[in-house]
Amino acid sequence: MRLERRQGVPIAVRLALPLIAIAVALALCSFFLLWAGTNVGQAYLSLAKGAFGSRFALTETLTRATPLIFTGLAAAVAFRAKLWNIGAEGQLYVGAMAITFFGTGLVSLPPVLMVPFLFFVAIVAGGLLLLISTVLKTWLRVDEVVTTLLLNFVVLLFVDYLLFGPWKDPMALGWPQAARIIEEGRLAGIVPRSRLHTGVLFALGAACLVWILMRYTRWGFEIRAVGHNIKAAHFSGIPVKWAVMRTALLSGGLAACAGVTEVAGTKGYLTVDISPGFGYTGIAVAMLAGLNPLGVIGAAIFFAGIYNGADSMSRAMNVSNYIADVITATALLSMLVCSLLVQYRLRRD
Amino acid sequence: MTATSGELVLEGRLITKASPREFIEAGVARIPEDRHEVGIVGEMSIPENLIIESYRDSEFQRGGWMRGRQIAQYAKSLCDTFDIRGSGEAQQAKELSGGNIQKLILARVLNKRPRLIIASQPTRGLDVGAQSQVHQRLLDAKQSGAAVFIVSEDLEELFALCDRLHVMFEGRLSESIPIEQANIDDIGLMMTGKVIRSSGRAA
Incomplete structure (x- = not known):
């Protein structure tokens, strides 16, 4: 038996792919729910309610999806250029540190300028962090998977040091947290009595911009050519190294924006636990979206919904909320299998 | 690969250490031996592969924005002239047959009126029809004044062209x-x- 490439897969099938994968994942996970001794239908109903079933659930899901959109975009852009950025978590915290440095009183501008300024410093910081690994990869052939992954721990420990040391807010009753972002730099709430803030609009805008960039610009053309076939791109006269550097700045900058939405939006100040692994989940989001920037929006909302919904399901049905991790992991695996089966057919010889 | 000794001169221009882009701009056409690996970017569309060596030209981009309509028109006229048979402009280049991929590469480089054509095994693995089309294109280019350099193991091909x-x-x-x-x-x-x-x- 061997795999044979199918010709001309219809676009509708490609679009339906993530939905099929999610359906398969939910079907597979129902076995785990049965095993745990609960009613599958009721369990999924409470999961859906907890994810999207009320105003509160919906705003919480969107709040959680916001950083995931940014980290998902970071992974989608980098992976498109075959730059394996596993360091979105570190870039997120570097962005969070940058805005804490500039945004807690050092610089004060009117809100219309302050928020863009904070995004700017975060993007620069995150982009530079990924640039370190990318320069090492391009000129010294150091594996960027290793360097980006390990830098996550370096950055996180540095945040730890700052929050227990020089940046510790004396007003925080001993908690390891930094001073608040000044009012001008905060992302305003957009739905009353909820945590949802303008960060979600920035995230949606960023996804559209990245989509346009990849599809309609010269830089996107170069990034796609380099990612799909670096040799052919090089011999065709595309400046491969510069294209990869630009990708690194973009990807690191996008991941850092997730730090902005959490510190200047959801939380208001920097702590060591602003991200429950958004950087890593972003990789899964990008894969489920098939690396499509617009698909990242849907995938991020799905992941955020599963995590939020699993919490309320575990309360209502008394099953462990770790089922959320099982569902998202199964969705990812079934996405990979489904896309393999769509692109190839099995042939007996 | 870079030269370890000697120098390359094309019409008085020293191109020993030129980058791929400088080679292209000096008028060197590249018809590589491995069409799939270094000839095309298989996952990109036929028009994108047709302009990949000249995507910086103001004809195809302006201020960093790719000019989709011009690119599509250009691709359509090249596909007609060079008889590239695909199923549409959105088709990925890797889905083309070997002969059509080779015609795509020929169209891409010959339309730029190159001064020097370097072709490695230009007809290996092609059917008879595609072979004769490739041969005719190379002879036409020679007629119009290009230097054609062919590397081949097919002796009949060499005797027919060189x-x-x-x-x-x-x-x-x-x-x-x-x-x-x-x-x-x-x-x-x-x-x-x-x-x-x-x-x-x-x-």
């Missing part, structure tokens, strides 16, 4: 043999390392 032959054996190049003085048996012997005198007789 004015002069060199044989490479164990890294050494033989002296130049005008096509009128060459015969296919001698060339075959030289390929196995026999030294042939310029009189054309085996030593």
Whole structure:
């Protein structure tokens, strides 16, 4: 038996792919729910309610999806250029540190300028962090998977040091947290009595911009050519190294924006636990979206919904909320299998 | 690969250490041996592959924005002229047949009126129809004044296309043999390392 490439897969099938994968994942996970001794239908109903079933659930899901959109975009852009950025978590915290440095009183501008300024410093910081690994990869052939992954721990420990040391807010009753972002730099709430803030609009805008960039610009053309076939791109006269550097700045900058939405939006100040692994989940989001920037929006909302919904399901049905991790992991695996089966057919010889 | 000794001069321009882009701008056309690996970006569309060596031209982009309509028009006219048969402009280049991929590469480089064409195994693995189309394109380019450099193991192809032959054996190049003085048996012997005198007789 061997795999044979199918010709001309219809676009509708490609679009339906993530939905099929999610359906398969939910079907597979129902076995785990049965095993745990609960009613599958009721369990999924409470999961859906907890994810999207009320105003509160919906705003919480969107709040959680916001950083995931940014980290998902970071992974989608980098992976498109075959730059394996596993360091979105570190870039997120570097962005969070940058805005804490500039945004807690050092610089004060009117809100219309302050928020863009904070995004700017975060993007620069995150982009530079990924640039370190990318320069090492391009000129010294150091594996960027290793360097980006390990830098996550370096950055996180540095945040730890700052929050227990020089940046510790004396007003925080001993908690390891930094001073608040000044009012001008905060992302305003957009739905009353909820945590949802303008960060979600920035995230949606960023996804559209990245989509346009990849599809309609010269830089996107170069990034796609380099990612799909670096040799052919090089011999065709595309400046491969510069294209990869630009990708690194973009990807690191996008991941850092997730730090902005959490510190200047959801939380208001920097702590060591602003991200429950958004950087890593972003990789899964990008894969489920098939690396499509617009698909990242849907995938991020799905992941955020599963995590939020699993919490309320575990309360209502008394099953462990770790089922959320099982569902998202199964969705990812079934996405990979489904896309393999769509692109190839099995042939007996 | 970079040269370790000697220099490359094209029409008075020194291009020994030129980058791929400088080679293209100097008028060098590249028809690589491995069409799929270094010839095309298989996952990109046919129009994108047709402009990949000239995407910076103001015809195809302006201020960093790709000009989709111009690119599509350009691709359509090239597909007509060079008889590239695909299922549409959104089709990925890797879905084309080998012959159509080779025609795509020819269209991409020949339309730029190159001064020097370097073709490696230009018809290997192609059917007879595609072979003769490739041969005709290369002869046309020669007629219009381009220098054509062909690397091939197909002796009949070389005799059909070339004015002069060199044989490479164990890294050494033989002296130049005008096509009128060459015969296919001698060339075959030289390929196995026999030294042939310029009189054309085996030593």
